[in-house]
Amino acid sequence: xxxxxxxxxxxxxxxxxxxxxxxxxxxxxxxxxxxxxxxxxxxxxxxxxxxxxxxxxxxxxxxxxxxxxxxxxxxxxxxxxxxxxxxxxxxxxxxxxxxxxxxxxxxxxxxxxxxxxxxxxxxxxxxxxxxxxxxxxxxxxxxxxxxxxxxxxxxxxxxxxxxxxxxxxxxxxxxxxxxxxxxxxxxxxxxxxxxxxxxxxxxxxxxxxxxxxxxxxxxxxxxxxxxxxxxxxxxxxxxxxxxxxxxxxxxxxxxxxxxxxxxxxxxxxxxxxxxxxxxxxxxxxxxxxxxxxxxxxxxxxxxxxxxxxxxxxxxxxxxxxxxxxxxxxxxxxxxxxxxxxxx
Numbered sequence: 318x319x320x321x322x323x324x325x326x327x328x329x330x331x332x333x334x335x336x337x338x339x340x341x342x343x344x345x346x347x348x349x350x351x352x353x354x355x356x357x358x359x360x361x362x363x364x365x366x367x368x369x370x371x372x373x374x375x376x377x378x379x380x381x382x383x384x385x386x387x388x389x390x391x392x393x394x395x396x397x398x399x400x401x402x403x404x405x406x407x408x409x410x411x412x413x414x415x416x417x418x419x420x421x422x423x424x425x426x427x428x429x430x431x432x433x434x435x436x437x438x439x440x441x442x443x444x445x446x447x448x449x450x451x452x453x454x455x456x457x458x459x460x461x462x463x464x465x466x467x468x469x470x471x472x473x474x475x476x477x478x479x480x481x482x483x484x485x486x487x488x489x490x491x492x493x494x495x496x497x498x499x500x501x502x503x504x505x506x507x508x509x510x511x512x513x514x515x516x517x518x519x520x521x522x523x524x525x526x527x528x529x530x531x532x533x534x535x536x537x538x539x540x541x542x543x544x545x546x547x548x549x550x551x552x553x554x555x556x557x558x559x560x561x562x563x564x565x566x567x568x569x570x571x572x573x574x575x576x577x578x579x580x581x582x583x584x585x586x587x588x589x590x591x592x593x594x595x596x597x598x599x600x601x602x603x604x605x606x607x608x609x610x611x612x613x614x615x616x617x618x619x620x621x622x623x624x625x626x627x628x629x630x631x632x633x634x635x636x637x638x639x640x641x642x643x644x645x646x647x648x649x650x651x652x653x654x655x656x657x658x659x660x
Contacts, residue, residue, distance in 0.1 A: 324352060326420035327359065329397070333427050340379040340431070343562035350585060351558060352426045354566075357589035359419040361569070361597035362433070362556040366422065369435035370401040370413035370443060372551055377429035380560045390414045391428065398424065401440035405549050406634045415440050431558040434551035437507075438500070445500035446507045449609065450552050451482070451514060452545040453492045456527075458537030464492040465575050467518065467526050467539040472572060474517045478611030483599050486580045488559030488567040493552055497605045502613075504548040505637070510609045512628055513616035515541030530629045531645050544631055555599060558585060569599040 319337035323330045336349035355362060373387040389411045390400045401415040413436075416422060425433070437446040451471065453464045468484055471494055475482050482494035498507070515528040518541060527538040545552055553559065555569045568583035568591075583591070619625040627639045642649070 322349070324356065324423055326356060326423040327363075327418055329418065329420035331420050331423040331427065333423070338379070340376065340429075341562060341564045342379065342381055344564055346564050346585060348426070348429075351431065351564075352423055354558065354585035354589060355422050355426055355556075356419070358556045358592045358597075359422070361592060361599070362422055362554065363416065363419050364597060364600065364603065365554040365556060366416040366433055366435050368401075368415060368417055368439045368441070370403045370415050370438065370440065371436070371554075372413065372434040373425050373428065373430040374432040374434060374553075374560075375429040376431050376560060380431070380562065380564075384560065386434070387428075388413060395424065399440065401443055403436060403438075403443050403549075406547070431560055433554045433557050435554050436549075436551055437546070442500050444504070445502060446504060446546075447498055447500040447606070449480070449496040449498050449507055449510060449612075450545060451494045451496070451511055452487075452542040452552055453494070454540045454542045455490045456532075456535045456538055456540055459490075459539055461486075461490045461492070461580055463525060463539050464490065467522060467541075468492045468494060468575060470521055470526075471514065471518050474514055474521070478514070478517075478615060480607040480609070480612070481605065483569065483602050484572060484575055485555050485567055485569045485599070486565075486578065486583060488553060488557065488565045488583075489561070489580065492575070493567070495599075495602065496607060497602050499606045499608055502609055504546070506613065507609065508543060508546040509616045509627075510612035511541075511543045511546040513612045513619060515543050516619055516625060517615060528628070533645060533647055543628060547630060547634065550631070556588070569597065571598050 321332055321334045322336050324333055333352055338348045376384045398421045399415045400412040402412055404410050437448040453467050455464050480496050482496045484494050519526045519528050527535045528541050529535045553567045557567045559565050564585045566583050566588050629643045630637055
């Protein structure tokens, strides 16, 4: 698979073993192709990961092989890559890799990392998110165009409540909208704000958007996955490579681009050219830090005036105060008080 090579990543030499190992058989793209892609978008992905505890999604045998999520920092982590201590919902702690330079990205790529999953927090305060992330997830019967329509209305919802979002493709059919916020709220409070935004979006587009946690209730609509804001739930970073045969990437976009964009057009071959021309179109995110007061006030009104309280957490989470029972509606008609079920 070829002799190891050294790549210059921001002035630091990083060893790349087996550079000719094929990761994307349909396209013939190799480990070196992936690493060189990350080098080409280096400042962008470094910004997206900077000082964030990050889970690595590793494909050591390429996209047609098995993969796993590495949450704890690898034992062979170089001393120049810092870590950050995080706490899982169970309360158990772990030290996660915390990239601060491009070389850390290339080092992880050498381990077969294609997709980086950063927490919405910084190393200095891992209990208070500094990003509100909203995942617009197309359900069967919907596609990217439906996600775009929802994203436009979501933009209005957010701006009506005092915040501004930055859109990107998921790398598949969906869209993500990230909002930089002050690290003044807990994960529970940020999730509450996401639920409020999703419910308002659902009220404005009831035939096209849903916040229904149970799949049987979603229909052919865009699902606002509010549980992606729960502790230890992460979303693929901007510029991450996604594990599909054509090697797409999660592409940051400007709002005026989302209608004409085609997610398949952004891959490890095309994105370097776009980046060379436009740079990181989300570079200004770090210059903002919005407050969630408006969305949290909306959440309070939903609860007091509409009787809309909390939503179910994922099944592996401990039971949360005020959370409704975790039972599918169809089972609830037959079972008395069963708290089981999965989303």
